[in-house]
Amino acid sequence: MSGHGAAIPMTARKAGPLSGVAEVPGDKSISHRSLILGALAVGETRIIGLLEGDDVLDTGKAMAAFGAEVINHGGGNWSVHGVGVGGFAEPDHVIDCGNSGTSVRLIMGAMATSPITATFTGDGSLVKRPMGRVTDPLALFGAASYGREGGRLPLTVVGARAPDPVRYVVPVPSAQVKSAVLFAGLNAPGKTVVIEREATRDHTERMMAGFGAELEIEDTDEGRVITLTGQPELKPQTIVVPRDPSSAAFPVCAALIVPGSDVLVPNIGLNPTRAGLYTTLREMGADLTYENMREEGGEPVADLRAKYSPNMQGITVPAERAASMIDEFPVLSVVAAFAKGRSHFLGVKELRVKESDRIAAMADGLRANGVEVEDTEDTMTVIGTGTVPGGAQVATHLDHRIAMSFLVLGMVSDAPVSLDDGQPIATSFPIFEPLMVELGARIERDV
Numbered sequence: 001m002s003g004h005g006a007a008i009p010m011t012a013r014k015a016g017p018l019s020g021v022a023e024v025p026g027d028k029s030i031s032h033r034s035l036i037l038g039a040l041a042v043g044e045t046r047i048i049g050l051l052e053g054d055d056v057l058d059t060g061k062a063m064a065a066f067g068a069e070v071i072n073h074g075g076g077n078w079s080v081h082g083v084g085v086g087g088f089a090e091p092d093h094v095i096d097c098g099n100s101g102t103s104v105r106l107i108m109g110a111m112a113t114s115p116i117t118a119t120f121t122g123d124g125s126l127v128k129r130p131m132g133r134v135t136d137p138l139a140l141f142g143a144a145s146y147g148r149e150g151g152r153l154p155l156t157v158v159g160a161r162a163p164d165p166v167r168y169v170v171p172v173p174s175a176q177v178k179s180a181v182l183f184a185g186l187n188a189p190g191k192t193v194v195i196e197r198e199a200t201r202d203h204t205e206r207m208m209a210g211f212g213a214e215l216e217i218e219d220t221d222e223g224r225v226i227t228l229t230g231q232p233e234l235k236p237q238t239i240v241v242p243r244d245p246s247s248a249a250f251p252v253c254a255a256l257i258v259p260g261s262d263v264l265v266p267n268i269g270l271n272p273t274r275a276g277l278y279t280t281l282r283e284m285g286a287d288l289t290y291e292n293m294r295e296e297g298g299e300p301v302a303d304l305r306a307k308y309s310p311n312m313q314g315i316t317v318p319a320e321r322a323a324s325m326i327d328e329f330p331v332l333s334v335v336a337a338f339a340k341g342r343s344h345f346l347g348v349k350e351l352r353v354k355e356s357d358r359i360a361a362m363a364d365g366l367r368a369n370g371v372e373v374e375d376t377e378d379t380m381t382v383i384g385t386g387t388v389p390g391g392a393q394v395a396t397h398l399d400h401r402i403a404m405s406f407l408v409l410g411m412v413s414d415a416p417v418s419l420d421d422g423q424p425i426a427t428s429f430p431i432f433e434p435l436m437v438e439l440g441a442r443i444e445r446d447v
Contacts, residue, residue: 010422012410017260026241038080039068055100109180242269276325319347356397365394391415
């Protein structure tokens with residue numbers, strides 16, 4: 001059972017071609033940051049197309065708990081009346097971030113340089129995830145944290161009363177860690193410097209600049225150097241959220257492996273720090289095209305058309321690409337099972353500390369369904385043969401992307417594939433089931 005409801009066993013079965021238009025939800029990363037930056041601005045920020053999944057809704061509840069006024073106007077239209085940088089009030093209750101590592105890590109950063117105290121918790125998956133990678137750099141600002149062994153939730157953060165700016169080299173490629181430090185730096189005097197050896201998704205930097213923060217970004221021998229000038233007055237914005245490329249991955253990948261399929265996924269954000277999956281699929285030989293390419297709100301956007309691609313080949317995905325597709329490796333491993341030959345995924349150890357150990361979860365589930373998989377701490381190899389026997393029930397480990405990936409597998413495997421729990425899908429893609437069924441998939445709830 002997850003933290004948000006009873007388990008929902010589900011089964012996906014082979015069906016006819018997938019066809020039609022897949023209107024996937026708004027980008028989760030941008031939705032989270034819109035709410036947090038709106039709360040740190042002075043005045044009213046309006047958000048159009050907010051993803052209304054559980055993860056983002058938990059971020060909205062948290063911003064209200066810290067004193068912002070968060071209003072749902074319906075139809076994905078929201079507004080946030082912010083309290084300004086350094087204006088967070090101390091919450092009256094524990095902040096429950098559900099399944100969302102993004103929520104808890106970014107919010108910890110946003111409050112860590114204000115003189116307030118907050119306690120954070122989450123569901124059965126989130127309380128197992130490491131928080132030391134965030135609380136350690138926040139301690140450099142002067143914040144203190146008290147949690148369970150290993151720095152795990154529930155955890156209390158005591159914000160710094162007189163924060164110091166920091167210079168921090170991010171030890172692992174993690175947009176969440178980078179963003180937490182930058183959010184903390186907003187209320188620190190002087191200049192906070194974050195250095196990434198490997199670039200990660202850059203929505204935080206783009207959006208902070210859009211709200212009026214002063215950032216300088218330079219590529220050096222040391223890595224990508226981001227310098228933030230602290231204590232700005234952020235100006236409210238109107239944000240149109242592009243559709244989520246990580247959610248788009250599921251109808252796109254399903255269309256590539258279900259015979260006869262032709263699916264259009266419109267208005268997808270193609271930020272280069274997020275588009276590694278689509279580059280990889282095209283290198284494998286996928287019939288995947290970008291249509292109507294344009295820019296919206298400073299982000300590149302296009303319509304994706306995916307057609308059945310029976311001649312895909314296994315390839316090696318280099319380690320330097322991993323950060324740009326870290327959430328998409330589970331469904332890519334399903335595609336790899338239907339490609340011909342070996343697909344090697346390098347530099348993917350970060351998958352072991354996501355909502356679940358995604359390398360272990362995917363390897364176990366694929367093997368149970370007749371796919372040969374090899375894995376190490378930092379790599380995963382899928383040996384594709386073009387067909388998958390299927391027929392197994394897999395454990396999702398409260399992980400939405402594991403759940404959706406194995407439902408995609410069941411749409412084309414010889415025998416149905418079942419999940420122990422599809423309920424976590426609602427955290428990021430609440431309309432996944434009806435959207436895929438509308439395209440022609442057979443997904444059933446096992447009552």
